[in-house]
Amino acid sequence: MGKAENLALPEIGSHALGTGKLPVDHYVSPQFFELEKKHIFRKSWLLVGRASDLKEPGDYQNFLVDTLGVSVVVVRGRDQQLRAFYNACTHRGSRLVNSSTGNTRALVCSFHGWSFSLDGALINAPDAALFADLDPAQEHLKSISVDVWGGFIFINLAEQPEWTLQQYLMPLGDAFDRYLGNKDWSWSFGWRANFRANWKLLVDAQIEGYHVDMTHRKTIAGTVPGSSTAAYFFPESVGVPCGVSAYRPEDSSRGVQTPLNLLSAKYGATSIYTKPERTFAAEGGEGVLKEDHPLWIFDNYLLFPNIVLFVQKGQIIIQRTLPISADECIWEVDFYHTEKPASFGHIFNMEQGVIQIRDVLSEDLYTAEGIHANFKCGAITHVNLNKQEVPLRAYYNRLLSAVQGGKVKGAP
Template sequence: MNTHSAPFQPVSAQNLAWLGTDPIPAKPYYDPAYFELERQAIFMRTWLNVGHVCEIPESGSFIRREIEFANASILIVRGKDDGIRAFHNVCTHRGTQLVQAEAGRQSTFSCPYHMWTFSTDGALLSAPDFDQFHVGKKECALPRIAVDVCAGMIFISFAEAPEPLRDWLGDLADRLEALPVARATTFHEYVYEIDANWKLTYDNFQENYHLRFIHPRSAGAGTGAENPFGYPVRYGFHGQHRTQTIWTNRNAPQPAAPAMIAYGKAAEAAAANGVLVSQDAKDYFALFPNFFLLGSPLQHFSHVVMPISATRSRGVIRLYWIGEDQSASERFAREYLMATARDIHAEDRGVIEAGQKGLNSGALTHIHFQTQEALCRHLFLSVDATVEAYKAGTALGAEVAA
C-alpha cells in the first residue's frame, strides 16, 4: 500500500499560476546571439559548482578545470594554511599555462617556459634574472578567481565581487549542509558531451513527463497506476533556485536480484558511516543556473551541465560517497549504482539531441511547457529575466557613456 495518507494528486495549476502558461520562445535554445548574452549575463557572473573538497584533501592538492565559455583554465588549490583558492592557470610572465595535469599535489607551480615559480597562495616566489624586469613580484601574483565552499562543494565565480555564496543560496544553504555530500570523501564520476543546448539538456532532468516513454524499464519505482507520469509530490521555488520532492511508487515490483544486493550493501555502508535518511532524502535541489543534487543517501547524485556553445554542452554526473570501499560487495554496490545512472542517462541522450536538431531547423517559433514542467518554465524565466536585466544595464551604461 502506498504510504501517502491520501491518493496522489499532482500539484495544481492554480498553485503554479504565477509562473504563467504562455508558450516559450524557441530561439534561446539554439541562437548563438542569445547564448552570448547568457554567457555574459549569467555564466560570467554567478556561482558555478566545479568540484568537491574531497578532491583537494591536503596542502598543495589541486584540481584543474577547463571552462570553455570563459576561455579559461582554472587551478583550485588547497594552501599551506588549509585555505582553498582559485587562480587562472596562466603564468603572469607571458601567459603560458602552468599545469597540464587534471589533478595532483605540488608545493609550488613552475612555468615550463621560463621557470617563474608560484606558491600555493598565488604569490610569485622566484623568476630567473628578475632584476631585469620593470615590475615587482607582488604585481606578478597569479590572477585570482572568487571561490567558496558550501556542503563540501566548491563553487567559483568570474565576477569581480560576487554576492556571498551563502547569501546566493539563501535558505537552501543549511539544507545542503545537512546532506551526505557535506561529508563526502570520494565519488564516482561520469563525464559526457552532448550536441544540445545547456537548457534543453538540463530540462530533461527536471521533469518527469517523459519517464514512462523513455524509461519504461528503469522508471518502475517512479511511476505507477496512481501516478502514471511520476509527477513530483511538491515543488519549491527559492529565488532563482528550485526544489521538487520525488514521488515513489510503494507498489512497484521488486527490483532484480543484483539491484537488491546493491541497494542493500549501499544502505549498510551508509548506516556504518552515520548517514541517516533525512527529511530531504527525496528532494531534488536545483541551483541556478546549471547544477542539481538529489538528497538520496544511497544514490547521492549530482549533475552539472556546462555550456560549450549554443548547441553543445558538457555534463558531469557524480555519485558521492562517505568512506572508502570496505569490501568487494560494497565496491560492487557503488559500481552498480553508478552503472544504473549511466544506463538511464543513455536512454535520455538520443531524444535530447533529436530535440536540438529539431529546434536548430528554426521550424518552431515557440515551445510549450505543461503545468508539471514547472521547473523547466521557472529556469527559462529566471534565465530570460537575468538576460533582460543585463541588457537593460548595458544599454543604460551606453547611454550614460554617451
C-alpha cells in the same frame, strides 16, 4: 503520495509563472548564447570540484570553464585555505599548470621559470635585474572568488560577486551544507560526453517528472511514476530556481521488472526504490531533506545555471553541463557514495544500480540532439508546458532575468 503540502514546501503551480507557450529562440540563438556567457557564466557561482580532493598543502585542481575558455587553478595553501587563480603567469600569460590535478610546492611557469607561492605571490623571476620595472607586488596571480558549500568547491569569475555562495544557494542552506559536507562521501565513478545540442536541453530533462512514464517505461517508471513526483520553485532564490522530489507509489513491486532487478532486490542490499520501510528515519537519519517521509526516494535541485544535484540515501549525483556554443555542450556526471560494500550481495546490488542509472540517464539524454535539430531548423518555434513541467518555466524565467540584468525577487 508526494503531495508538496506534506513537505512544508510550496507546491508549484503554473499560474505563478504564467501559462503561455515559451519560445525556443534561447536554445538556438548565437546572440542569446553570448549573453549567457557574459551575464550568467561570468557572474554565477560554478561548481568545480570536491574540497576533500584537495586535502594537503599544495594539492591543486586545474578546471577548464569550456564556455569561456578560462583555465582556473584551485590550490590548498599552507594555511589550509583554498584559493583560486587564473591559470596564467603574469609574465607573458603562459599556463602555470597543465595537469588536471597534482601537488606542488609552488606554481612554476614552464616557459621562463617564474614561480609563485601557493597564495599567488611572485617569489622568483629568473634574472630579475634584466627587467627595467619589475615590482613583485604588482605581479601577484589574478585571484578568483572561491568558497565551499556542502563539501563542494564553487568559483565565481565576477570581479565582485553580487552574492555570497550561501546567499546564492538559499533555500538549501545549512541543512544541505551539513548533510553534504560532513559525510564521508567518496567519488565512485563518472562519465563525460559531448552533445550536439544546446546545453539547457540536458538540464531540462532532469527537472520534470512528466517524461518518466514514457521515457523510462522499460527501466524505472514502475518505481517512480511521473504522478509520484512533486515539483517546486523558489522565486526568491538566486541560484536554486526549482527542484523535483520523487516518491515510491504505495505498491512499488511493479518497478522490479527484469530478472537482474529481481536478483538484486532478493540477494542484494535493501533498495530504497523497492522497500518502503528503508528510510533515513528508520536508520537513525539526521533529519535532513525528506528522509522522514516513508516513501521518499530522492530530491533533484537545479543549481543555477548548469548543475543538477541529485540527493538520496547514501548517494549524491552531480550532473554538470558546460556549453561550448549554442549548438554544442559537454555533459559530465559524478557519483559519490558513503557506503562501502560489505558483502557480495551488496556489491552485486550496487553494480546493478550503476547499470540501471546508466540506462536511465541514457534515456533522459537520448532526445536532446533531436530536439535541438528540430528547434534549429524551425520545425517547432514554441513549447507548451503542463503543470508537471513548470520547473522548466522557472528555469526559463531565471535565465531571462540573468541575461537582462534583472533582480531576482528577494535577492540582496
